[in-house]
Amino acid sequence: MKLTINEHVEMLQVPGIRQFSNKLIHFPDAVNLTIGQPDFSTPEAVKLAGIKAIENNQTGYSHNAGLLELRQAVSSFFNWKYGFSYEAENEIVITNGASEGIDSVFRTILSPGDEVILPTPLYLGYEPIINICGAKVVYLDTTDTEFRPSPERLESLITSKTKAILFNFPSNPTGVTIEKERMNELVAVLEKYQLFIISDEIYSENTFSGEHVSFAQYEVLRNRLFLIHGLSKSHSMTGWRIGYVLGPANFMETVLKVHLYNSVCASVPSQHAGIVALNECRHTPTEMNVEYMKRRDFVYDRLRGMGLDVVKPNGAFYIFPSIKKYGIDSFSFATKLLEEGGVAAVPGSAFTEYGEGYLRISYAYAMPVLEKGMDRLEKFLQRL
Structure with missing residues (x-):
């Protein structure tokens, strides 16, 4: 053969x-x-925390979901910055960068034949993972709406095969953000349909004017929303590979299984550095x-x-x-x-x-x- x-x-x-x-x-x-x-x-304090972890032989495995102290730091950060809460024990998983978090979520929710709506132009790392899962990408063109998704166009693309829609704002490659009024209009559409929302907000801390609006701030979506985030962009920690997925406990239990079979856990010295980044270097x-x-x-x-x-x-x-x-x-x-x-x-x-x-x-x-x-x-x- x-x-x-x-x-x-x-x-x-x-x-x-x-x-x-x-x-x-x-x-x-x-x-x-x-x-x-x-x-x-x-940041120097973050580097020192990583060095200290290595010197103290904190180089073994952590809990598959990540150090509880880091998950608590993630929860505390989002509560402090955006006013919403996720439980450290069962709603947060620390991943090897946001990319692995995206992979774990897609492999958790997608089956062959499912459709995922992607607003485009868009970061090129999503579609290959969707295709590997046997699912299909449906593009939502934003080129004539200043790179912001049209609620009406979004709704026209939703079918019985639509399993999820992914948003990435601030956007790679356009740098565009979504203002609150447009977010409200998108949420009004999304709440009418039973589909997953994946919000990659890795650039949220790099918002220049006004406040970043997170999909996680809309309670009506929280039972089917996965928030993807990490420290690569916010704290210049690309090589440390610390990301996190936040979502409802009933789905995160399965995301955790996919993650642990993929990579067991994120780098432990990097996790210790992440605690300092989120607790001591918020600005x-x-x-x-x-x-x-x-x-x-x-x-x-x-x-x-x-x-x-x-x-x-x-x-x-x-x-x-x-x-x-x-x-x-x-x-x-x-x-x-x-x-x-x-x-x-x-x-x-x-x-x-x-x-x-x-x-x-x-x-x-x-x-x-x-x-x-x-x-x-x-x-x-x-x-x-």
Whole structure:
């Protein structure tokens, strides 16, 4: 018998983000604006907590759901910041980054033939997991509604096969947030249907003006809502791999089973560091946001000055200008920009077909890097 692999896995491709960041090895002098990784150091108190955990030999397994003290810190943080509560004992699971949390939730709720609605353009890490589960993605186009999902369009896509809808706001790749009025309208639709809501709010602490509104603040959704979060973006801890899933106890019991068979538990030294991040460094995101806003404003003004149409982002650290007027597909545009302009950015097509005609630029880089990148981009556009 011929050896085969999972047909859904066989179809996986290297994400567009990594395709372009990997190209940089051949262009050592290029300005890299591809990766969404904070360029700030992890807070000193957090680093010391991780070191101390290692020195004290706190390097074994934890409870599969994570250290109770960390789960309590997660619960306390959300209560302090947003006014809602989750029980540390049975409604929170610590995962190896938010990505593993998303994987565990999808594998908990999806069966072959189910449909999942994804507002697009969207982060490219969701659809492959959905496909591996044998489920189908249904796109909710937001390109003509300033990248915010239309409640009416959402409702038109819901069918008897719809198992879940996933939201990611502030958004990767657009940086757009959803204001409370639009949230209320979306919730009015969602409460009419029995489907799961997965809210990836990993960038919530990187909201620049106004308050982030969480789907978890709507009690009517809480019995079927999974909130995905973590410390990668808020505390510049991407490599520490601490994420968490918050949800109703009856479903989280199964999420925990999927998680434990996948990875047993999250890194214990990282968990100890996470306790300090959530308890003692709550204002770290605000401090970073001051710099992010300066970078955002600089890049936005420069792009507008180049004649590019762009929606001003209110969160995360991405901006998503339109390049449609140049009549070049986004992959070719990004390739030419790298090879001829010396700037690496991500083609919008990496974020589903609805991202075609756009370019994602990360401004999670220091100002000198952004200045050089914008200067090169401007010269490149002048030559097109």
